[in-house]
Amino acid sequence: MASTQAGLVHPGDGLFEKVVNDWYPRLEERAYFVPPVHFNMVRYDTHHVGGQHSPHTDQVQVLVPKAPVKTKRKREQSVLMSDVQNDRTTQRLRACLRALAEEQNEVMFVLSQLDYGDYLGEPCYSAAVRCFHSPKDFVQEELKGKDVFHRGDFDILIFHREYGVLVGEVKTVGDNFSILDLTQKQQDAIVAKKVEQAVKQLNKAEKVLAHLLSDLQPPPRVRKSVMLPNIARSQLQRVLHNNPQLEEAVCQCMAVQRGVNPVDMCLCADELSNRNTPFDLTDDVMTKLVVWWRHVMTSQCPDTSFKAHYRSVVARFAGPATTIKVFSVSKPRLHVHTEGEAVSEIGRCFTQIILHPDQLEVLQRDQRLVHLLGPPGTGKTVVLVVRAVKWLQDGKRVTIISPRGFRSRAAACIIYDQVCNMTDSVVHHNLNRLHTDVMKDTSVKETLQRLAADKQGRNDEFFGVIDESSGNTDYAHPGIDNQFSKFCEELKNLFGDLLHLWVASTTKIDAPDWLDQVPLTESLRSPPVIVREIKQSVYFASDQCPQYREGSAPPPSDGPPVRRLYHTAGRDGHCGEDLGQCVQCGVDVCGYLVTDLRVGVKDASRPPRSAVSPDPLRYRDVLVVSAESSLTDDVTDPNTDEVVRPASGFVRGLRQGCVPVRVVKSGDDAAVEQMARMDGPDAVVAADSHVVSGIERHVVVLLGSEESTPFKDARFDLISRCSSQLVWVLPSSR
Known part of the structure; x- marks a missing residue:
């Protein structure tokens, strides 16, 4: 669609709309938020951890989150408490607007914290946008010679397909009133000042919008709203009542x-x-929010002319020529326009080598016998990796033990590969892997015999790390903890005071009391939206796992909302009760992965941008796992290559959309290790739930109900594999 004014064709519009059609494919059907998620301001200190005698250049670089400060010194790279408060308020406001859009089925486009100067500001599109109005060429007459009018931003900017434009000015005032010793009069004075500022900024924003959209005829209707997320209506009512001039300014x-x-x-x-x-909206709150929305937006007559311009306006304000900046430590300018880019960047943030200060302290204490205990995603594996690196750099022989057969193989493989990647190849001959199964006496006996034989003629100390020492809930067994404890005792009997052993578990296993228990309970590897799902596990209610606790520094982001899709058996193409056998469920998930997240899109097809943008999601960034039944691949006749038993319906549904899928089964050790390393062809991995311990993926597609029981708990075992976007396919409750 071309945008015209007096017969003038704007060539940039058509170019941008083509990109927007790819980025926001359901623009005429649903609400979009850009940036798709809010990124918090988080700063890190860099620490180097290594062996006692290793040079600084060989040591592992880890990031330690910096706690927010009230004030900062000049040139200090810190996050202020006020920044944290702003992030929390923005996040809460966006969550409520998103819930409103879903509740009311609104078709709209919501931009947050868009600087005026970022509108059509990408240098590589300067020729294409030359015919559009820019904030830089508009100076308010009374400010000439004093200030340029293009400075400022839109806190909240909503383009509604039916009702036009709404601009909101957000003031976080009141967030700290509860801890300040202020009288009511003092509080009201502060609120009045902020409301006065908001009115001026809204009037300015309206003039900027009128200028930017002056080529549209008739011009779109611009509505305005003062947004005070931390101030009660009663207090605002009192402030306006006591300030008639301010009330008149607000009304105008x-x-x-x-x-x-x-x-x-x-x-x-x-x-x-x-x-x-902030993410829990009661029915009462939703009712009040809908009432506000009707007052400010939908109670008035629709802006019928804006519907024709809706896609064109979105193409300008959220297309490739406009910079959509988010906070980033490692990149000076980061574009995040699409949901897929947001998912990719959040996944990257939560899979960095990050340690909290208390974890760093544990490593520096250099204890001999340690049991790391904590819920999923609290950095236990990272601590084991760094511990192994320190030992290896000190010239020690290190053994990575997989204690539960094929169930812990992937976790051991990940530790092995990460240690190799962090150390010089000249020391890799001192790194070993050992696979055993503590539930099988013959396996334990063979393992101990091998260790005893290796010990013969040597009096070396034994340095070992064991991850995933507690079994997945689907492998729950009355004796597994006892068997693991016996295995540890055997190691101690074999090596005595020469034993150095670090063990990690998610549940309170019956570990030997000679292992010093170190609790790790601050989430590091999953965004809070995932942690909130994990917290609903029966394991926390039964006190089998330590509770999460909030960290001293905020996480990089809350993460993208969980996407729930429903298996409506007997309707809409869905069949049967088994989600894994439903072809339509696979087709639905394929549509979301390819259309909404743009998984598998190649770099060459991405529009040029001068700023850095996150890596596109690859197929291998996606893990599919079923909590109900195993997913299977095609079974072929070895003589004719004909399919004698087709793959699970869900797998076939993905492949119908040309999504490559690799099925990984229990017992296929080579495939499990390839999955752990993310090796092989770029394909979505559909894996048995038994073999995914230790695996992390940006996108996890989970098939199964939300029911949580001691012997089948998808929340605890499988959701925790997700570092960004969870897609949950559920039996329909309708």
Whole structure:
């Protein structure tokens, strides 16, 4: 679609719309938020960890989150408490607007924290946007010679297909009132000042928008709202009542009609979720939020002319020529336009080598016998890896033990490969892997005999690390903990005081009391949206696993919302009760992966951008796992290559959309290790739930119910494999 003014064709519009059609394929059907998720301001200190005698250049570089500070010194790279408060408020506001859009089925495009100067500001598109109006060529007359009018930003900018434009000015005032010793009069004075600022900024934003969209005829209707997420309606009502001039300014700014309470046009704490549970909206809060939305937006007549311009306007404000910046430590400027880019970047953030200060302290203490205990995603494996690196750099022989047969093979493989990647190849001959199964007496006996034979003629110390020492819940067995404890005792009997052993588990196993228990409970490897799902596991209610605790520094992001898809047996092409055998479920997931997340899109097909953008999601970034039944691949006749038994319906559904799928089964050690290393062809991995311990993927597709029982708990075992986007295929409750 071309945008015209008096017969003038704007060549950039068509170019941008083509990209937008790819980036936002359901633009006419649903709400989009850009950036798709909010990225928090987080700073890290860099620490080098290595052997006692290893040079600085050989030591492992780890990131340690920096706690926010109240004030910072000049040139200090720190995050202020006020930044944290702003992040929390923005995140909460976006979550509520997203819930509103889903509840009301609104078709709209929501931009947050867009600087005026970033609109059509990409240098590589300067020729294509030359015919559009820019903030830089608009200076308010009374400010000439004093200030340029293009400085500023849109806190919240909503383009609604039916009702036009809404611009919101957000003020986080009130977030710290509870800890400040202020009188009501002092609080009200602060609120009044912030409301006055918001009115001025909204009026400015309206003029900027009028200039940027002046080529559209008729010009779109611009609505405005003061947004005070931490201020109650009653307090705002009192402030306006005591300040008649301010109340008049608010009414003029938001075009409040006679007889309408101006507070109804403002978004206050009453219409939003609780600050302590920002992602939980009660029915009462949703009702109030919908009332505000109707007051400010949908109660008025639709802007019928804007519907024709909707796609074109989105193409300008959220297309490749506009910079959508998010906070990033490692990259000076980071573009994140699409959901797939957000998922990729969040996955990268949560899979870095990050340690909390207490974990760093554990490594520096150099203890001999340690049991790391903590819920999934708290960095236990990372600590084991760094521990093994330190030993290896000190010239020690290190053994990585897989204690539960094929169930812990992937975890041991990951530790082995990460240690190799962090150390010089000249020391790799001192790194060994040992596979055993503590539930099988013959396997344990063979392992101990091998270790005893290796010990013959040597009096060396034994340095070993064991991950995933507690079994997955689907492998729960009354004697597994006891058997593992016996195995540890055998190691101690064999090596005595020469034993150095570090063990990690997620549940409270019956570990020997001579292992010093070190709790690790701050989440590091999964975003909070995933942690909230894991917390609903029966294992926390039964006190079999330590509870998560909040860290001193905020996470990089809350993460993308969980995407739930439903298996409607007997309807919409879905068949049977087994989700793994439903072809339509595979087709639905394929559509989401390819269309919404753009998995598998090659770099060559991406539009040029001068700023850095996250890596596109690959097929191998996706893990499919079923909590109900195993997924199978085609079985072929070895003589004719004909398929004698087709793959699971879900696998066939993915392949119908040309998504390559590799099925990994229990017992196929080579395939399990290839999955752990992310080797082989670029393909989605569909794996048995028994073999995914230790695996991390940016996208996890989970098939199964939300039911949590001691012997089948997908929340604890499988969701924790996700470092970014969870796609949950569920039996329909409708």
